[in-house]
Amino acid sequence: MSKPSFREDILAAGLQVMLRSGYEGASVRDICAAAGAPHGSFTNHFRSKEAFAEEVLDRYFAHTKGLVKEALNDKSLTPRQRLKRYLDIISRVLADDKWNRGCLIGDFSLETASQSELLRERLEAIFQEWRAPFASCIAEAQAAGEIDSTFDPVDLAEFLLASWEGAILRMKVERGPAALDRFKNIVFQTIFKEQK
Amino acid sequence: MSKPSFREDILAAGLQVMLRSGYEGASVRDICAAAGAPHGSFTNHFRSKEAFAEEVLDRYFAHTKGLVKEALNDKSLTPRQRLKRYLDIISRVLADDKWNRGCLIGDFSLETASQSELLRERLEAIFQEWRAPFASCIAEAQAAGEIDSTFDPVDLAEFLLASWEGAILRMKVERGPAALDRFKNIVFQTIFKEQK
Numbered sequence: 001m002s003k004p005s006f007r008e009d010i011l012a013a014g015l016q017v018m019l020r021s022g023y024e025g026a027s028v029r030d031i032c033a034a035a036g037a038p039h040g041s042f043t044n045h046f047r048s049k050e051a052f053a054e055e056v057l058d059r060y061f062a063h064t065k066g067l068v069k070e071a072l073n074d075k076s077l078t079p080r081q082r083l084k085r086y087l088d089i090i091s092r093v094l095a096d097d098k099w100n101r102g103c104l105i106g107d108f109s110l111e112t113a114s115q116s117e118l119l120r121e122r123l124e125a126i127f128q129e130w131r132a133p134f135a136s137c138i139a140e141a142q143a144a145g146e147i148d149s150t151f152d153p154v155d156l157a158e159f160l161l162a163s164w165e166g167a168i169l170r171m172k173v174e175r176g177p178a179a180l181d182r183f184k185n186i187v188f189q190t191i192f193k194e195q196k
Numbered sequence: 197m198s199k200p201s202f203r204e205d206i207l208a209a210g211l212q213v214m215l216r217s218g219y220e221g222a223s224v225r226d227i228c229a230a231a232g233a234p235h236g237s238f239t240n241h242f243r244s245k246e247a248f249a250e251e252v253l254d255r256y257f258a259h260t261k262g263l264v265k266e267a268l269n270d271k272s273l274t275p276r277q278r279l280k281r282y283l284d285i286i287s288r289v290l291a292d293d294k295w296n297r298g299c300l301i302g303d304f305s306l307e308t309a310s311q312s313e314l315l316r317e318r319l320e321a322i323f324q325e326w327r328a329p330f331a332s333c334i335a336e337a338q339a340a341g342e343i344d345s346t347f348d349p350v351d352l353a354e355f356l357l358a359s360w361e362g363a364i365l366r367m368k369v370e371r372g373p374a375a376l377d378r379f380k381n382i383v384f385q386t387i388f389k390e391q392k
Contacts, residue, residue, distance in 0.1 A: 020310060021311065022220055022306075022307045022311075023220075024217075024218055025219075025220040025307070100310050101310065102306060106306060106362075106365055107306050109365045109366070109368055109369045110218075110302060110303050110306050110307065110365050110368060111218045111303070113369045113371075114216060114217075114296050114297065114368060115216075115218075115221065120369060123369045124369050124370060127369060127370075150385065151385075155378050155381075155382065156382070158375065158378060159378055159379065159382050161366075162359075162362040162363050162365060162375055163359035163362045163363070164362065165365050166358040166359045166360065166361040166362025166363070166365065167358050167362070169305045169306055169358060169361050169362065169365070170323065170354070170358035170361070172305055172306060172309040172310060173309050173316060173319045173320050173323060174320060174323075175309075175316070179354065179358055182351050183358070183359070185351075186347060186352070186355050186387065189346065190387045191382065191387065
């Protein structure tokens with residue numbers, strides 16, 4: 001019988017522990033315990049906690065991109081409706097966690113960006129990749145006259161994702177959906193208002 | 197000669213270390229070293245790291261309230277100009293730190309809210325106190341017809357502070373002012389647009 005590899009288990013557990021406890025707060029010991037893996041197996045598979053965190057972040061972003069596609073590729077909706085659909089999908093994920101866990105990209109942005117150049121550069125690349133399909137969707141809404149065209153689609157996409165992270169931050173303190181609902185209500189009646 | 201108290205030094209150093217390293221990342225050892233205080237003096241003055249962090253947070257918020265007053269009490273400006281002035285003051289503080297440090301309230305909101313009920317409740321109270329002068333200023337701008345009156349002033353104040361935290365989050369990853377400038381540019385031409 002070959003020795004089982006705990007690599008996958010440790011990565012899956014790492015995401016859960018880091019969403020709950022943050023980067024510094026998630027000890028390798030806790031992660032291995034959550035994975036049911038011996039402590040030594042972490043160092044067999046990962047060269048450092050930083051490198052491990054980058055892999056956890058990449059997997060989280062891959063999952064997030066799936067949610068982006070689910071919303072923004074839904075051609076049964078108008079471009080503006082697709083933007084709203086994305087925020088509604090994320091709102092549901094956050095509600096499932098009782099508004100107690102946020103977004104790993106946002107968490108790492110505040111906690112690790114000033115500590116780890118590796119993670120900061122990866123986060124910068126993630127934000128640039130993340131905003132692209134939103135910028136396309138916003139450009140489509142502008143071209144169709146569905147929303148106002150004053151601002152550049154890339155700027156609006158950056159604004160939307162960053163401000164939404166702010167709403168999630170506020171949600172974590174309040175432990176309820178009010179900040180998310182307020183954000184959607186305000187931006188879709190102003191910046192992303194449907195044009196008559 | 198009486199024994200010097202390191203209490204103030206440890207609190208001042210704690211703020212700097214926590215702004216740089218976060219709550220979990222800031223060890224008592226590092227904080228005492230930065231304060232030039234013996235390790236034992238921490239436990240003489242603070243019953244736990246959590247209680248210490250609450251006091252650091254309170255001092256940070258007291259300082260922030262001074263900046264709020266500096267901007268929102270400036271009666272030489274219109275209410276809308278005062279809101280913008282606040283964001284400009286904070287932008288300058290962030291630039292002085294080379295966009296490498298953010299806002300302790302935002303940092304703690306993401307990192308500690310799900311870990312410490314003490315800090316989460318304190319953060320909730322801080323957000324409620326923080327938004328009040330902004331809500332008043334927004335109500336004044338609405339009453340004067342300077343900005344649109346569709347939304348409740350408290351909701352707009354919450355939106356402004358939370359979204360601004362999102363802009364700071366994005367700034368920390370980019371290590372530059374673009375997200376701050378983008379935020380101010382977009383919201384003051386839309387949600388807080390000057391009414392003709």
